[in-house]
Amino acid sequence: MGLNINFTNKREQMSDKPIIKKASGETEPFSEEKLQASLRRTGASDDTIASVVNDVKSWLQDGTTTRKIYARAFSLLRKKRGGVAARYKLKKAIIELGPSGFPFEHFVGQIFKELGFEVETGQVIQGNCVQHEVDVVATGNGEQHLMECKFHNSQGKFSSVQVPLYIRSRMDDIIEKRKTMQEYNGLHFEGWVVTNTRFTSDALQFGKCSGLKLLSWDYPKNNSLKDLIERERIFPVTTLANLTRKQKNVLSQKGNVLCRQLLQHPEELDQLGLTHSKRKKLMEELEALNGK
Incomplete structure (x- = not known):
């Protein structure tokens, strides 16, 4: 009896969609739904979303990186409306807070300040055994959150389990000491690790098991770094499409890491020497980001 074997292309069996390359180096079929969802989160209209998706699909081919897809979509959004483009740029904008971790630490502090906490950054604190940086x-509502910020210059870099393992021991030393101090009587203490990218699965498991709070780009669900920024409209100045990288660095070095700060104190823009027309476009973008 003969065998009727139909050898088909493996790619056609799996998917007829282009295979794209993620920042981590992994590959996956292009998802139109994911692109639509990311565009929808910016507040883009249905017509704008359809236009951008159709353009990307017509241009896309096997091996295209997510970075290039993002760049093309951002360019198209920027032509439509600056505020929408800035929100789409959010993930890259957090990376652009680098190369050092200092602006990211300040940004995290500003997030919690906007959420109603009293915030101090760059503190040296005495533990039960040794001092810790x-x-x-962040203190408020009967709680004190002690946070370590782990900044990565690449979206493909994850924080491994070694990070929360190390931070847990440091936070325990501080908390043990503070529980004996009268000035902190009645406060509930929590140790945190905040990263601008992601945690490995082992790191997440250890955080859950040990009681250490973890905050990353997409964790925890509905209260991730991305969720907090978008829900509270706490956008970093690096999202702004109408400023150069050098101009953004000038602002952040002066402590102006939030778009909201610039909207509240537009005099901070004086140091940039913007023309009247450029300043007007920038203010329109700032207002769009803050829902005005």
């Missing part, structure tokens, strides 16, 4: 201390 703590990036952010």
Whole structure:
């Protein structure tokens, strides 16, 4: 009896969609739904979303990186409306807070300040055994959050389990000491690790098991770094499409890491020497980001 074997292309069996390359180096079929969802989160209209998706699909081919897809979509959005483009740029904008971790620490502090906490950054705190440097201390509602910020210059870099393992021991030393101090009587203490990218699965498991709070780009669900920024409209100045990288660095070095700060104190823009027309476009973008 003969065998009727139909050898088909493996790619056609799996998917007829282009295979794209993620920042981590992994590959996956292009998802139109994911692109639509990312565009929808910016507040783009249905017509704008359809236009951008159709353009990307017509241009896309096997091996295209997510970075190039993002760049093309951002360019198209920027032509439509600056505020929408800035929100789409959010993930890259956090990376652009580097190369050092200092602006990111300040940004995290500003997020919690906007959420109603009293915030101190760059603190040296005495533990039960030794002193520790703590990036952010946020106090409010009967709680004190002691935070270590882990900044990565690449979206493909994850924080491994070694990070929360190390931070847990440091936070325990501080908390043990503070529980004996009268000035902190009645406060509930929590140790945190905040990263601008992601945690490995082992890191997440250890955080859950040990009681260490973890905050990353997409964790925890519905209250991730991305969720907090978008829900509270706490956008970093690096999202702005109408400023150069050098101009953004000038602002952040002066402590102006939030778009909201510039909207509240537009005099901070004086140091940039913007023309009247450029300043007007920038203010329109700032207002769009803040829902005005």
